[in-house]
Amino acid sequence: MIRGAYLETTVDDLKLGAKKPAMPYSDVRLLNVLSHTLWFLPNVASCFAMKNLLDQKQNKFYHDYIINVCAGNKAGMGVDALNKVLDSMDDPLKSKTIILSCGKLTTGVTVKPWTGIFMLRNLSSPETYFQAAFRVQSPWVIDTDDGHKEIMKRECYVFDFALDRALKQIADYSCQLNVTESNPEKKVQEFINFLPVLAYDGSTMQQISAEDVLDTAISGTSATLLARRWESALLVNVDNDTLSRLMANKEAMDALMKIEGFRNLNTDIQTIINKSDAVKKAKKRNRE
Template sequence: MQKWLDLIRGAFMPTSVDNLKLGAQKPPMPFSDVRLLGVLSHSFWFLPSVAACHAMRNLLAKRQNRFYHDYKVVVAAGSAAGIGVAALPPVQEAMDDPLTTKTITLTCGKLTTGVTVKPWTGILMLRNSSSPETYFQAAFRVQSPWTVRNPDGASPNEEQVIKRECYVFDFAPDRALRQIAYYSCRLKMDERNPEQKVAEFISFLPVLSYDGSSMKQIDAAGILDMAMSGTTATLLVRRWESALLVNVDNDTLKRLMANEAAMKALMNIEGFRNLNQDIETIINKSDAVKKTRKEKNDEEMTEKEKKELTEAEKEYKSKRKQIQEKLIKFATRVPIFMYLTDYRERCLKDVITQLEPGLFKKVTGLSVKDFELLVSLGVFNSALMNDAIYKFKRYEDASLSYTGINKHEGEDIGLFDTVLSAKDYQALIECVAEMP
């Protein structure tokens, strides 16, 4: 739970490097993104039990969570909180003047129905719920309009809208989307098309999903796909367009430059022409910029030096981005290869290097030897490729058994450079499905 608290405020170290790679595309976390920080002054956290609420309050009070000390934490759970609306006054007292205070309300059921707390702008779903009604009754707590009449004290007829947006954060996408699919399909019984029902519902409640590489809005078809299989075709495709799949840091580029065979291999990928020169520019200029910034601060530099430094930064960042995009273009061909090969039980690396090297070269333009070399130099992120391939195989399962016959049943499932047994694969699916 401590890691999760670090994550939502953008301080979880394992994701820091990924966030730097993603740049402006990094996911907006509730308590780190500037667009959300100003909105989420008062949030509502829906936890599984009374004990969980008290444990969360104690954790938020710990020294390492100094960031959350700016928020008054109210536990609206257990007999001490009162019955029904009796749990509301402590929340209102903590808010006082809600425009100047910050609060976090922890609950496991109280205040999720029959009350209106206008300053709540976000709810964090941190529990499982088999009932869509319970889920959305809680979610709708943050939808209450919040306006202030006579905001400047001199305009009695003027009304200022304080709450222009509100958010539901759920860290188990499968759970959230299943609830949306089920709830929206039950709202309008006379409409037979489930996609139309979901589309109408999400026109009022847009859904954004972060899949580990990018955050995108999901349409009705995507929600139904994801509710059934855990992901969508669109998200699968975008996963292979992620900047995280390839490494273009200086260390990797230096290893590439030092290896003539690797450079020749990359030149075989469409779009790589002046690769050697581009990599040299990136390394030299980025090192020069770092050295200059280390030796001088902005105040010590002349306007000319600042301008030259800015131009150098722009140039090497642009070239790095170009190389990254070209490598991603290669990565997007991997799903095509997976569609064309029938070896699900072998890890993709083995299929490429041992079983179907000819097909791989036709699809990607790289020989097996070249591919192995680039992997060994760390150009491709094998851990994320494993994850992307796992999602692909899981999504593919439905199409392999829709007739009731699955010729791959009981076989091992190959990822990028590892293989899961059928038992482990099924256990992983069940674990993901049950994830809170």
Template sequence: MSRGTVFTDHSNLYLSGTPFRAIASGEFNEFDLNEFFRAEGIGKDARFKYENEVQKWLDLIRGSFLETTVDNLKMGARKPPFPYSDARLLNVLTHTLWFLPSVASCYAMRNLMAQRQNKFYHDYTVVVAAGNAAGIGVAALEPVLKAMDDPLKTKTITLSCGKLTTGVTVRPWTGIFMLRNSSSPETYFQAAFRVQSPWTLKNPDGQSPNEELILKEECYVFDFAPDRALRQIADYACRLDVNEANPEKKVEEFISFLPVLAYDGSSMKRIDAAGILDMSMSGTTATLLARR
């Protein structure tokens, strides 16, 4: 099974003249996902602190953010695929997990997507797997599976701030959106691996009774804090093989199973091991630094 990781660099995306990074900057001037998706309230009263910006982010991931229209027209067929606008990804991302900072942000996201201007998301059943109301442990899984029903005929988005990110298998999940900070590579990849579980069915048209039809051939991790995410990859990869001293070789082997694609605001490019190590240490690759 192949797996792609897409990173979006918000330092090059502007909302109403204000960069995302300026809206939610954290320590060391890095983009702070927890701050960007900060919310207050529970249930129907939950609201984002930066609701206008989160709304524009929802527009962005489905390719309808107005300030990218000119770039899209210039680039034509070369424009980078957004999760909910590219036909190839739309066909794959019918069931996704969104990993948010808090219970309040999970409910705030559900409330925002339910508003009239977000009609696109109304085709998806949104499940909040957060807080006491979601149940404890595997009990939080039942509403998700119920919403999926026949996964080939439904579309769902599961919102979580920790539940269902370890110890459970939800085979129809094909993508996870990393929308919170995480300093631990183990926590990061435990959550990311939720979408890697194989999804197969017995093939009714197969000649062999045991022949299986592969329903999920690829899955994706979408991360919107590239510096943090690439550090996680570099750190995690370097721990895997204690007999290999060269960190670049360790990362190269790891990304052969987990390709990394970076969107820099105008194009989507695959990053090699050297680029990942450059960005994890300095916040940019040598290529991007030279271009800037």
């Protein structure tokens, strides 16, 4: 799923075409940015299990990354844990790392090359959630050979595959920041101005508003996201048999012919059906 190569969604991805969502380790726009990431997991056992999974021979893509388990007693405490992570990066402009943690290095530390964090656990505390998320916001600037400074990190990302959980954390956290403002929608809007939220609802990816954040946090979805699903290409599943039955139904055709877009397509649909039938007949004759 993280690489956008989940077999069960292959057909859906083909239907979406150019609207296919940008997955972290498949879309080139993200792949070039996410050289160093932090994966926030539930416990020590899950960190080692994830490392074992990424190290399996079929997961060749991740073999280019140094997988560092920053969990348990062997990872060290405080500065020791941080130094091990920095040492594993060596030259961060040339290396690629994935840090697996269940709590270490998620508060009070700065690892400049981190550009993304994956929230792979349930957190009830918004403070813990955003303390970890803000680890990837640390500026990363280097000195060039000619004495100038070059900004290496212009963007960073928080990935959460549980939309309801993420938006509830945003709603709770942003409403705690400004105690003088009584309107929760304004509080959320001010927060997401600095932390834009892109939501993928199974059909499209779009930036969502403060109203959507609050609606989803309360009810599990929003009117906007729900309406978008009705426009999704995933709902369209039309084959030649369906088209033939549709064109044979006078009432349905009368209703559809009132739509200008369908009137323009009507001739093309008949042509497609005829050509498809001709191809099937030709194949059948060849087999005989």
